[in-house]
Amino acid sequence: MKKWLELELPAEAGWHDTVSAEMFALGCTGITEKEERLLAVFEDTDSRALIEAVASRIRRYRPDFEARAIKINIIPAENWNENWKAHFKPFRLGKHVVVRPDWESATLREGDIELIITPKMAFGTGHHETTRLILRLLEAYDLENKKVLDAGTGSGILAIYAARRGAAGVTAFDNDPEAMENAAENGLINGVQNNIRWLTGDIGVVPAEAYDLIVANINRNVLLEIAGKLSAYAARGGTLILSGLLLTDERTVLTAYRERGWRPCGREEEGEWLALKFKWQEGEK
Incomplete structure (x- = not known):
């Protein structure tokens, strides 16, 4: 069975976000403070x-x-999953989104959207600031009948949210086969399996189509690497929302995406984390 490495490293409170971003850039799948x-x-x-x-x-x-100064532990996969089960409780994400695991129930208010996530190997349960930032921008966006592309979907939480909000068709991809297996399972649990196309691989596996909305919660290096490729999937007047960024990444990322035809039109920040919103300005597909 697959094993995991847990690195314990010193990070004063003011450095948590900065160090976390560097860990995710190296391929970290989950962080506990x-x-x-x-x-x-x-x-x-x-x-x-x-x-x-x-x-x-x-x-x-x-x-x-x-x-x-770094300590290392080897964790069997089943131990990691049991740890998540012990600590993952229902929580509110944004104004009208409640996330819960499938073994818990949640109290809902009128207008709430409930998302059920099975947290296998921490592929994205919604706890991180970057997911909250994207959700804040998405809650104000009219998803009804929109075509959506979710780049680096992880647990599928953003793709599932879009489908639950009435998106006409959602395509979600990730290069981790285990993440995609988890995402498809979550789509089934939420009853949107027929509304989402799950693809395993990098952005090259996505068919050449135009999307009204593209979301990508990854990290700075990958977002810079795929900046030109994402533009190829933008519908005229389409929207792009990026997260997985630190405030210190803002200037570099803005420059890279402006050069490829994207106009900044919104932002959200929390702590040292940032989400950016853009509109597509070039061409018509």
Whole structure:
């Protein structure tokens, strides 16, 4: 059975978001904050190489950081899942979205949308600031009869939300086969399996179609890498929402996307995290 590596590293409260972003950029699948430490989970790999890569990232901000300050534990997959079950309780995400695991019930208010997520290997339960930021922008967007592309879908939470809001068709992709298996399961639990097309791979697996809305909650490096490719899927006047960004990434990302025909038209921030909204300005598909 698949194993996971849990890295425990020091991170003072003011550095949590910055260090978290670097961990996600290295492929981290989930982070838990513990006062002045972070627990970051990675797929089983060369532990020495991973520790050095993590230390190198942290030295960008703390030049004196030493790799020996990082502790490492091996976690069997079933233990990780049981830990999530013990701590994942229903919670409110945005104004009208309630997220819960399938073994819990939730109290709903009038107008609420309930999303049921099975949190396998922390592919995105909605707890992170970046998901909350995208949801704030999406709640104000009319999704009825819109075509939606969800890049790096993880647990599928954003794709499922779009389908529940009446999107005409949703395409969601991720390069992690286990994440896609989890996302498809979540789509089935939420009754939207026929409204979402799940694709495994990078953006190249997406058919050449025009989308009214593109959402991508990934990380700065990947968002810069796929900036030109995302533009190829934009409908005229289409909307793009990006997250997985730190406030310090804003200028670089804005420049990259402006150069490819996107006009900034909105933003949300929480702590050190940022989401950006754009409108497509070029051509007609």
